[in-house]
Amino acid sequence: MIDKTPRPERRPKSLPAFTPVPRKCERHDGWTAERQRGFIEALADTDSVRAAAHAVNMTPEGAYLLRRHPEGKSFRKAWQAALSFGVQRLEDAAMERALYGIEVPVYCYGKVIGTRRVFNDALLMFLLRNRAPHRFAADSLHNLDAATQSSLRRLKKEWRQQWEEEKQAEASQSSEEILNSIDAQIDKMRQRHQATMSARTRRLWQAYQKSTEADSRRSRALPAPNGDEEEDDYRED
Numbered sequence: 234m235i236d237k238t239p240r241p242e243r244r245p246k247s248l249p250a251f252t253p254v255p256r257k258c259e260r261h262d263g264w265t266a267e268r269q270r271g272f273i274e275a276l277a278d279t280d281s282v283r284a285a286a287h288a289v290n291m292t293p294e295g296a297y298l299l300r301r302h303p304e305g306k307s308f309r310k311a312w313q314a315a316l317s318f319g320v321q322r323l324e325d326a327a328m329e330r331a332l333y334g335i336e337v338p339v340y341c342y343g344k345v346i347g348t349r350r351v352f353n354d355a356l357l358m359f360l361l362r363n364r365a366p367h368r369f370a371a372d373s374l375h376n377l378d379a380a381t382q383s384s385l386r387r388l389k390k391e392w393r394q395q396w397e398e399e400k401q402a403e404a405s406q407s408s409e410e411i412l413n414s415i416d417a418q419i420d421k422m423r424q425r426h427q428a429t430m431s432a433r434t435r436r437l438w439q440a441y442q443k444s445t446e447a448d449s450r451r452s453r454a455l456p457a458p459n460g461d462e463e464e465d466d467y468r469e470d
Contacts, residue, residue, distance in 0.1 A: 248277055248318070251311035254302045264291060264299055272296060273311045280319030324360075331357035 251273070253266035268289045275285035286293040300309050334352040338345045427435060 248273060249311055249314045252307040254299045254305045254308050262290075264295060269299065269308065273308075273315050276312065277315035277318040280316065280323070327356060328360055331360055 253269040254264070256263060256265075259265065268291060271289045272285050272291070275288035276282065279285055279288075282296055283293045286296045299305055300312060302308070331353055334350040336348045337351050339347045339349055427438070430438065
């Protein structure tokens, strides 16, 4: 007998009429015309060959044998139509989940303390792009009007030109300007460093610089200005 238990989903209102696969001998426990129609209805409800076969107290292997039967053309078309109803139901379920989200439990120290509703924006965009590709297709301009496309192309051209001018200005900067900028930064660093020195450390540092300059002049064999080349010893107070 056909299982009369309620099915999880409401059956589609219109399933195609089909000619059941003829059987050599009619058995009350075999694939009768009533069971074949019940199988197609259950397949449209569950999208599962196994569940549909079990709904009519038959095996899925027997259902596949019916589909391969030489005279099973009408049955195969009804099978495909039933699966298409299932795909539509899955799409509706996905849209409902994208619009209204799903409830997920909230845990605290291993215990459920409540629920929260979670929305899947990626699923929503996927459905929109498939249902209305001309409006929601990613990285496309065909969903913009002509004026918007023209403005966008003009802005891109201007941005490109500005970027090229900036790069050209950077490339034309002379090496002397770069060195001057580096020297200025070094001077600022030196001034900040000296500002943190104590009076004694600053005198020692100045004496060190004076001695270094004198050594540099001697190495270049240049006369020392004001004749103070030999007076480079430092005495502390």
